[in-house]
Amino acid sequence: MSNKILIVDEDSKIRKVARVYLEKEGYDVLSAENGVRALKEVCESEISLILIDVKIFTMNWIEACLKIRKNNVIPIIFMFNEIENINAVQVLPSVMGDYIKKPFNSEELIEIVKLRIKRYKISPSYQKLDKINIEIGSLTINRDTRQVFIANNTVRLTQKEFDILELLASNKGIVFSIEKIYEKIWGDVFFESDNTVMVHIRKIREKIEEEPENPRYIRTVWGVGYRI
Structure with missing residues (x-):
C-alpha cells in the first residue's frame, strides 16, 4: 500500500499546491479544510503523515490530535506563516512534529515528508502496527x-x-x-x-x-x- 498523506488547511490554494508536489512523488493525497473533516479522514483511511496548518488548531482539534497521538504515531508536520503561530502549540509537546514555513517550495516539502515517513517506518510503534x-x-x-x-x-x-x-x-x-x-x-x-x-x-x-x-x-x- 502506498503512503497516504493528509493535508489540512483552510486555504484551498495551499492544499492544491501541496497535493501537486506530493502526487508527483507518487504519494496518495487526501485533503481537509478543517479539523472535523481531518478527523474523519484519519478514522477512515490508513494515513502515513499529516500536514496541517497551525491555524486549524482550535482547542477541540488539539484535543482530537492528542487522541490521535494516544493511539498511534502518525507523524505530523505543521505549516505556518509567521513565527507567532508556533507559540500556540509549543505548550503541547505530545502533538508536536516538524515545521515548514509557508510559502514552501517542492524541494522543502518533499525533503521533510520523506524524512518523517522514513523515521516513522523504522520506529518500534510502526513495526508493531505493521504486524497488525x-x-x-x-x-x-x-x-x-x-x-x-x-x-x-x-x-x-x-x-x-x-x-x-x-x-x-x-x-x-x-x-x-x-x-x-x-x-x-x-x-x-x-x-x-x-x-x-x-x-x-x-x-x-x-x-x-x-x-x-x-x-x-x-x-x-x-x-x-x-x-x-
Whole structure:
C-alpha cells in the first residue's frame, strides 16, 4: 500500500499546491479544510503523515490530535506563516512534529515528508502496527481496528465477513474447506446442506473484488474450498 498523506488547511490554494508536489512523488493525497473533516479522514483511511496548518488548531482539534497521538504515531508536520503561530502549540509537546514555513517550495516539502515517513517506518510503534496489518496487493486488513481497505478505500464488512477474510488472509496460500471455515468462524458443527459460508464468501467478493466472478483475492479451489 502506498503512503497516504493528509493535508489540512483552510486555504484551498495551499492544499492544491501541496497535493501537486506530493502526487508527483507518487504519494496518495487526501485533503481537509478543517479539523472535523481531518478527523474523519484519519478514522477512515490508513494515513502515513499529516500536514496541517497551525491555524486549524482550535482547542477541540488539539484535543482530537492528542487522541490521535494516544493511539498511534502518525507523524505530523505543521505549516505556518509567521513565527507567532508556533507559540500556540509549543505548550503541547505530545502533538508536536516538524515545521515548514509557508510559502514552501517542492524541494522543502518533499525533503521533510520523506524524512518523517522514513523515521516513522523504522520506529518500534510502526513495526508493531505493521504486524497488525495484513497487506495483499491493494487489500489491507487491520486486525486491531477490524478495518478493511481496497486501494485505501474503506470496505464495510460484517463481523463474520471480516472473520472469514482475516482467516484466509492470515493463512495465505492455505486452502480451507467450507467445513473448516464454518467450524472456525461459527464454532459449531457443520452440516452438509448449510450454504452459509458460500453466501458470506459471495458477499465478501462483491465488496473487495473488482470482478467478483473472476476473483483476484478469494480463490475457489474446486472440490476442496477457498484460499487467498
